[in-house]
Amino acid sequence: MKIKYSVFICDDEKEQVSLLQKGISNATIMLNGEEKVKFDIINSSTSYQEAADFLDNTSINSGIYFLDIEIGDEIYEKNGLDLGVLIKNKDKAAQIIFVTSHENMAFLTFKRKLGAVDFIVKNGDIADLYDNIEYALKNAVNNIHNIHNAELNTFSYRFGHEIININFSDIIYISTTNVSHKLRLVKTTGWGEFIGKLKEIPEEYNNLVQISQSCVINPDNVEKIDLKKKSIKFINGDIEYFSVRNTRKIKDIFNKI
Incomplete structure (x- = not known):
């Protein structure tokens, strides 16, 4: 029996969305051991509003979310951090993985107290990206298991x-x-x-x-x-x-x- 995890992607670069999808697919193969896992990509959005509209009409529990911090071209536009807040309000067990081109953006995720699982930097190295995706998904799955076990015993x-x-x-x-x-x-x-x-x-x-x-x-x-x-x-x-x-x-x- 496979355990299915819902995965949501939001990145305004379509090429990056494709890379994330491929990396998630590869991780499914790599993380399958005695316990079979399946990462079901339920949506891939390219803007805050598109993502927000989908999330407003969808119920997700213990989802895994890959969010680009710098979605939107203008400074006043809502970004991936704002999307992270929206997600946390809807899915308390959300596992958020931030993706960005700027490593120094990491401190903002802690400042907003979003409890991100991981922080992936886009450095142009695809092999490195896939390794980071696999590592982040492994941590997300472990976190979800721990949360569910705590709920079962509480x-x-x-x-x-x-x-x-x-x-x-x-x-x-x-x-x-x-x-x-x-x-x-x-x-x-x-x-x-x-x-x-x-x-x-x-x-x-x-x-x-x-x-x-x-x-x-x-x-x-x-x-x-x-x-x-x-x-x-x-x-x-x-x-x-x-x-x-x-x-x-x-x-x-x-x-x-």
């Missing part, structure tokens, strides 16, 4: 104006309270409360399981299941009860723990 909830992220291994269970939409999160390190809808949690986080209308559990932190009493004992000693209709689901969980 539970996020809002406490006031703050977003709290915790590891799934720390979650024991989540239950309803007497206050509408206020949920109680029981962790290995204590407990907390947040606003949410219980039924939506297992829909968003597949490794959490709803056992009743009032409780969602982390199966990894279950110590004992009593099918007769329809009770679940957790590693912290707490006990919650599951509904009759969830008995089959609980048996399946029990067989896997």
Whole structure:
């Protein structure tokens, strides 16, 4: 099975666009190991506006973006850095690779806090360009993997104006309270409360399981299941009860723990 990565290019030099496309194609071959990868070039734009119009009408998640910093002939025109800001606002996991003819432009990417993956200088050496593209794509893929792994192992909830992220291994269970939409999160390190809808949690986080209308559990932190009493004992000693209709689901969980 191939893992496909969406790639977007914006460079106002058509010849440079072709070189980037060729370099990306070559990298696909070079980076294919046990895990097959495919870089799908979804768009190649030659101006800020053309790129912005495409991005406004397209949803991209964890995309890889090759952006020429100096797009546009006039100093007042929007450039690749402006495009980078637009992309980051739409795709939080965007992997941006800036391309430029001037090496001293690199500091501007840090000043704008765009978190670029790499910075490729156009020096006229095609072999060097292809090597840099391959290196940048390898780093981008690794970053995307790390982001996705972090997401898979992280539970996020809002406490006031703050977003709290915790590891799934720390979650024991989540239950309803007497206050509408206020949920109680029981962790290995204590407990907390947040606003949410219980039924939506297992829909968003597949490794959490709803056992009743009032409780969602982390199966990894279950110590004992009593099918007769329809009770679940957790590693912290707490006990919650599951509904009759969830008995089959609980048996399946029990067989896997």
